[in-house]
Amino acid sequence: xxxxxxxxxxxxxxxxxxxxxxxxxxxxxxxxxxxxxxxxxxxxxxxxxxxxxxxxxxxxxxxxxxxxxxxxxxxxxxxxxxxxxxxxxxxxxxxxxxxxxxxxxxxxxxxxxxxxxxxxxxxxxxxxxxxxxxxxxxxxxxxxxxxxxxxxxxxxxxxxxxxxxxxxxxxxxxxxxxxxxxxxxxxxxxxxxxxxxxxxxxxxxxxxxxxxxxxxxxxxxxxxxxxxxxxxxxxxxxxxxxxxxxxxxxxxxxxxxxxxxxxxxxxxxxxxxxxxxxxxxxxxxxxxxxxxxxxxxxxxxxxxxxxxxxxxxxxxxxxxxxxxx
Amino acid sequence: xxxxxxxxxxxxxxxxxxxxxxxxxxxxxxxxxxxxxxxxxxxxxxxxxxxxxxxxxxxxxxxxxxxxxxxxxxxxxxxxxxxxxxxxxxxxxxxxxxxxxxxxxxxxxxxxxxxxxxxxxxxxxxxxxxxxxxxxxxxxxxxxxxxxxxxxxxxxxxxxxxxxxxxxxxxxxxxxxxxxxxxxxxxxxxxxxxxxxxxxxxxxxxxxxxxxxxxxxxxxxxxxxxxxxxxxxxxxxxxxxxxxxxxxxxxxxxxxxxxxxxxxxxxxxxxxxxxxxxxxxxxxxxxxxxxxxxxxxxxxxxxxxxxxxxxxxxxxxxxxxxxxx
Numbered sequence: 149x150x151x152x153x154x155x156x157x158x159x160x161x162x163x164x165x166x167x168x169x170x171x172x173x174x175x176x177x178x179x180x181x182x183x184x185x186x187x188x189x190x191x192x193x194x195x196x197x198x199x200x201x202x203x204x205x206x207x208x209x210x211x212x213x214x215x216x217x218x219x220x221x222x223x224x225x226x227x228x229x230x231x232x233x234x235x236x237x238x239x240x241x242x243x244x245x246x247x248x249x250x251x252x253x254x255x256x257x258x259x260x261x262x263x264x265x266x267x268x269x270x271x272x273x274x275x276x277x278x279x280x281x282x283x284x285x286x287x288x289x290x291x292x293x294x295x296x297x298x299x300x301x302x303x304x305x306x307x308x309x310x311x312x313x314x315x316x317x318x319x320x321x322x323x324x325x326x327x328x329x330x331x332x333x334x335x336x337x338x339x340x341x342x343x344x345x346x347x348x349x350x351x352x353x354x355x356x357x358x359x360x361x362x363x364x365x366x367x368x369x370x371x372x373x374x375x376x377x378x379x380x381x382x383x384x385x386x387x388x389x390x391x392x393x394x395x396x397x398x399x400x401x402x403x404x405x406x407x408x409x410x411x412x413x414x415x416x417x418x419x420x421x422x423x424x425x426x427x428x429x430x431x432x433x434x435x436x437x438x439x440x441x442x443x444x445x446x447x448x449x450x451x452x453x454x455x456x457x458x459x460x461x462x463x464x465x466x467x468x469x470x471x472x473x
Numbered sequence: 474x475x476x477x478x479x480x481x482x483x484x485x486x487x488x489x490x491x492x493x494x495x496x497x498x499x500x501x502x503x504x505x506x507x508x509x510x511x512x513x514x515x516x517x518x519x520x521x522x523x524x525x526x527x528x529x530x531x532x533x534x535x536x537x538x539x540x541x542x543x544x545x546x547x548x549x550x551x552x553x554x555x556x557x558x559x560x561x562x563x564x565x566x567x568x569x570x571x572x573x574x575x576x577x578x579x580x581x582x583x584x585x586x587x588x589x590x591x592x593x594x595x596x597x598x599x600x601x602x603x604x605x606x607x608x609x610x611x612x613x614x615x616x617x618x619x620x621x622x623x624x625x626x627x628x629x630x631x632x633x634x635x636x637x638x639x640x641x642x643x644x645x646x647x648x649x650x651x652x653x654x655x656x657x658x659x660x661x662x663x664x665x666x667x668x669x670x671x672x673x674x675x676x677x678x679x680x681x682x683x684x685x686x687x688x689x690x691x692x693x694x695x696x697x698x699x700x701x702x703x704x705x706x707x708x709x710x711x712x713x714x715x716x717x718x719x720x721x722x723x724x725x726x727x728x729x730x731x732x733x734x735x736x737x738x739x740x741x742x743x744x745x746x747x748x749x750x751x752x753x754x755x756x757x758x759x760x761x762x763x764x765x766x767x768x769x770x771x772x773x774x775x776x777x778x779x780x781x782x783x784x785x786x787x788x789x790x791x792x793x794x795x796x797x798x
Contacts (some may be wrong), residue, residue: 220757229757278627292722294624294631295788301619301724302603303757308721311754313714316640321714321752389638389646396633397617397722399626427646429636432545432554432628463620 152204154213154252155453156195159259160184160233163191165198166447168454170211172270176202177450187236196249203250212253213246214453219258219289223304223461226256255461259283259449261298261307263442264291265459266452267404268466271443277467278400281442282309283407284387284416288325294398298462309390324390328383330362330409336379337365348373366412380412381419388423395424395433406442477529479538479577480778481520484584485509485558488516490523491772493779495536497595501527502775512561521574528575537578538571539778544583544614548629548786551581580786584608584774586623586632588767589616590784591777592729593791596768602792603725606767607634608732609712613650619723623787634715649715653708655687655734661704662690673698691737705737706744713748720749720758731767 152175157164159182166177178201182191199213218231226243228234243254257265264273264281273279279293288310292299299306310325326332337349338360348368353359368376391403409416421439428434444451459466477500482489484507491502503526507516524538543556551568553559568579582590589598589606598604604618613635617624624631635650651657662674663685673693678684693701716728734741746764753759769776784791 220755294619294626295622297620299619299624299723302726303724305755305758306619306722306724308754311721312718313639313752314641316711316714317642386641389641393637393718394722396636397631397719398624399628399631401627427638429633430545430630433630 151211152209153211153454153457154199154202155450155457156199156213156215157449157453158182158191158195158215158217158234159449160218163194163198164450165195165202166450166454167202167204168451170458172451172454172458174447174450177447178202184234188234188240191234192240192242192245195246199246199250207250207252210252212255212457213250214262214456215242215246215254215256216259216262216449216453216456217242217256219260220305221256221258223255223257223261223300226254228256253457255456257298257452257456257462258289258304260289261291261300261462262452262456263406263444263448264293264307264404264452265298265455265462265466266444266448267406267442268293269455269458270451271448272404272440273402276402278398279402279404280309280391280394280398280400281404281406282387282390282394283442284329284405284409285407286330288329288387288390290394292394292398293466296465296467298459300462309394312390312393314386314389324386327386328390333362333365333379333383333409334360336382337375340375345375347375349376362409362412366415369412369415377415380415383409384416384419385423387416388420389427391420391424391439392427395428395437399433401436402438402440404440404442406448410441476536477534478536478779478782479524479527480775480782481524481538481540482774482778483507483516483520483540483542483559484774485543488519488523489775490520490527491775491779492527492529493776495783497776497779497783499772499775502772503527509559513559513565516559517565517567517570520571524571524575532575532577535577537580537782538575539587539781540567540571540579540581541584541587541774541778541781542567542581544585545630546581546583548580548582548586548625551579553581578782580781582623582777582781582787583614583629585614586616586625586787587777587781588731588769588773589618589632589729589777590623590780590787590791591769591773592731592767593618594780594783595776596773597729597765598727601727603723604727604729605634605716605719605723605725606729606731607712607715608767609654609730609734610732611655613654613712613715615719617719617723618791621790621792623784625787634719637715637718639711639714649711652711653715658687658690658704658708658734659685661707662700665700670700672700674701687734687737691740694737694740702740705740708734709741709744710748712741713745714752716745716749716764717752720753720762724758726761727763727765729765729767731773735766
């Protein structure tokens with residue numbers, strides 16, 4: 149009997165459901181809109197109908213349903229706590245609701261943890277047992293695999309690399325996310341323009357400073373603009389400091405970086421690698437270390453949700469993925 | 474057949490060997506001096522003879538030999554790399570040397586990791602599956618247990634909480650250890666005294682500023698001295714920031730703090746707890762969290778070395794400790 153897996157990607161904008169085979173190959177995928185503005189009940193009903201769409205004829209072929217969701221959430225209890233981009237969702241027992249509907253095991257994971265599992269299963273970290281995945285976009289999230297298992301902590305809250313304190317003096321405490329996520333890059337550029345620094349960024353946004361975002365800064369930087377390059381260098385350096393912390397605490401074999409801001413490429417990655425090189429305690433931590441761009445594209449959450457089922461919520465060693473079926 | 478375990482504590486000053494039963498109860502213990510000044514061969518010969526002293530009549534009763542050593546070391550290969558307080562030790566294959574001598578499995582672990590295992594087996598973190606142990610003395614080390622297993626990373630270098638970057642600006646990068654270990658506390662106090670600040674610390678060291686250490690600062694702080702209290706508050710705050718990072722990355726149920734400086738007590742712990750309270754992302758990370766003083770005293774390394782054997786180098790879940798024999 150062929151085992152199949154149902155994967156759901158619950159995002160603030162899009163809701164997707166898919167069916168995978170036991171090698172995590174995509175068999176079917178359906179997309180719709182979450183319509184987060186209409187509240188949780190609407191999205192949950194829609195999720196149920198899209199799971200139905202991708203359900204195989206014989207439900208007994210299905211190993212389980214995996215759901216990638218914005219955090220915070222508790223993967224042990226299956227409760228979505230209160231994600232900032234799912235307004236109205238407060239302590240929703242999503243795993244129980246979906247499990248009751250379909251009579252199948254349901255595993256939920258936050259999007260960054262699920263993406264880490266995906267990259268370790270089918271992406272840039274395939275075959276690795278010690279993986280740190282970092283996503284840089286409007287926020288900075290992370291997912292960590294230590295000795296083949298997802299690090300979730302007591303209540304599934306672990307692996308929040310974006311929020312670790314950095315830049316501390318007697319007046320200020322900041323975090324990697326507050327210094328290096330997309331909005332931080334934009335904010336830094338905007339402040340400089342407002343202070344009268346001349347920059348190509350002004351032209352990119354056609355003089356409308358409210359339109360400055362990380363993409364505009366990236367475009368100006370690609371054109372050699374000094375301010376834009378400085379903004380990316382600061383962000384890269386701060387992500388590099390976060391990576392130093394991750395190396396010291398997890399001693400991984402690979403760091404995988406995903407998310408929209410990572411598409412900026414070398415202008416961000418070069419200062420990031422430089423910071424790692426300059427500030428790591430000992431070269432033993434970076435010997436043989438790979439720092440890679442994420443390989444999986446838009447389907448990363450679906451692949452990861454499927455991998456979540458295949459590893460029983462991340463509690464089964466990822467090396468078992470090939471052997472379980 | 475009663476299973477027994479041999480434990481060795483290789484320190485910069487003392488060398489100890491002991492025998493434990495399968496419940497990690499002490500049966501015999503022998504102490505000597507490491508005489509690190511005489512180089513590795515002397516210490517290794519001495520270690521062999523002290524292991525012989527605690528060996529039971531029937532060697533087949535022994536499950537294995539566990540060795541706690543200063544790091545860096547590689548627990549996978551059993552090689553001591555180059556510990557600062559074991560001069561002359563460079564890439565010493567200690568596990569192989571001891572194993573060849575006694576024909577028994579040998580596990581080595583760095584002292585902080587081994588202490589974490591000890592506190593989780595018999596100390597302040599007994600029964601816990603998610604544990605962060607931090608030792609504050611002349612350096613700051615840590616050992617981390619995630620979901621019942623020691624976090625060691627690809628090459629056993631993980632869990633170096635003392636070295637994570639903190640206080641970062643364009644000029645300065647510092648670490649938890651550089652801000653909060655014993656020498657940092659002493660340095661801060663000394664600099665203030667040299668700058669003319671009047672303080673009880675001056676009296677404690679009888680005017681000899683070269684004698685200022687964390688203990689002297691602690692004594693002055695206990696007497697209500699303002700400078701001494703400030704020095705401890707700064708150290709406590711920085712350890713607290715390290716704890717915030719540990720909470721965000723590992724979401725543990727307990728933080729255990731050991732080491733000589735921890736004996737300072739509330740004058741250090743109160744600002745530490747305050748920093749955790751002030752700077753944690755969300756109270757979910759601290760809900761139900763215990764922050765405890767280490768419970769095991771001088772024998773922590775021996776108990777941990779025995780636990781290292783019982784968990785096959787930390788690769789067996791600690792919950793199996795009660796069931797393995």
